[in-house]
Amino acid sequence: MGTPYPGTSWERGKLCNASDSWLEEEAIYMIKEAGIKHSFHWDLFHLFGKRTLKIINNLGAATIFFALAFMRIFRPKQFREIVQQVFYIGAKSSNIVMLIGLFTGMVLGLQLYYTLTKVGSEGFLGSVVALSLIRELGPVLTAIMITARAGSSMTAEIGILRISEQIDALYTMRIDPLHYLVSPRIAASIISFPLLTAFFDLIGILGGYLTGVVLLGLNKGSYFYRIHAYVEMADIRGGFIKSLVFAALVSTICCYQGYFTHLRTDSYGSKSVSLSTTSAVVLSCIMILIADYVVTSFLM
């Protein structure tokens, strides 16, 4: 039996597929060995087990994918690529992120002003808006916006490179596709997410100021004084930790989905790229919210 070429499975994107079929074959063999007869309950259990194994397999593969790509960030000839990706992921997303930040801050200012007025605490508007943005809304909404704008394009671009054999062409030229395609995107996301989160927070606080102070007549000094008094360094640090975690998650999920587009069993060609893009965006959003809860529970 021939073994795969050493150390090249990842570059050629074959490892995941091999593991899937192996698990399936193992399961079928074990069923036959145990002499289990087919029934509705057994089929249900089989389906559940198959899905669970697939999820665990994918989780493991994605983790290895991230680790390998992350290690390649520090190799030579990466600087130019990373700067280029920071431009695409960070600079080009800044307008949309700031626009969303402004309106999020404005609506928060509006909602919280009337809520706080009911308990006679409208003076706390600045601190409540700032804490909501810095701790939760800033990192989460920024990550979701970047996923929609840059994450989807990452998946689509890498997916098209895969189905048109351009990734294979890289391999034949002895250019490591993980090094050339994935690592710069992960590095650029790790740089861009916290920066854009900071922009989002600042513009959001200004949005809250516009509605609370300029439109509704709250005291200007009180708004900024409360922010200064109640926002601590730990809040800001927590927000940045979250944005770093989201950056790693979003970039890994989006690149992984694109890189393994050809292994999809539900469709082929351009359809598989579109499905991978959809999966990447949906999965990223879900993972952002799950990770948000997990990180928050650790930070509290």
Added chain:
Amino acid sequence: METPLIEFRDVSKSFDGNTVLDGVNLNIYENEITTIIGKSGTGKSVLLKHIIGLLSPDGGCISFRGKPVNEMSKKQLDECRMQVSYMFQNNALFDSMTIFENVAFPIRQTTNLKKMEIEKKVMLRLEQMELADVVYKYPSELSGGMQKRVALARALVTDPAIVLFDEPTTGQDPIRKNAILSMIAHYRKLFGFTAVLVSHDIPDVFFVSDRILLLWEGKIAFHGTYEELSRFKHPIIDEFLESIESLRNELTGALSKEIFKYRYALTPDDIKEDYLK
């Protein structure tokens, strides 16, 4: 006995239960042009992809200079791959890069040459391929034939010792087709590289080939020189060569225009009119 550069021993490969390579045995020798012929879909490209390592065999063994590839370390394998260049059937050009960037890309990424040296080398290859006036265009702006030549320029720009050509002449006009084949032969004479071609351009491709392999139903049905092929009496060879000849006669190489019209006339009246003239 000469050690083959690349050796396949009982190599088999299946995709979803469909056997494409079924115990393939072949030798590719240094400084020779080896051509793989066979019907479409018989696994010629699959065979070529096994040589470069894009696919790994389900069974059997591939050796490079007598050493099995699956026993090599990553470093040894990398040294082997350094000598090989591959030209894809569908070109696999980077569609977001210009023609110049496409050809320069492998040198930029894998060497430490200076910008001027890279430019000189790339322009030389592009001029040889008659592509000097499209260097700043994108692949989508070129015709299929021109894209093929860009892919060829990219495959040769690194001066490889072994070049794998997957249908290099498909989509080319007869003049350029001959130019590409003679260029392969010329460069082989000049630099002494080893070429493995997958081609349907029979008999043209035979003129430049030192060795011919016929892939038939997953196995190597014939392995030898052109002279041996022409003497070799085997139903499979006859069927393969005759199918190409009969296709040519059937469609384009008809004995006369009248026979063609007779064969493909829309109505009997059309034939009468033609003959009355």
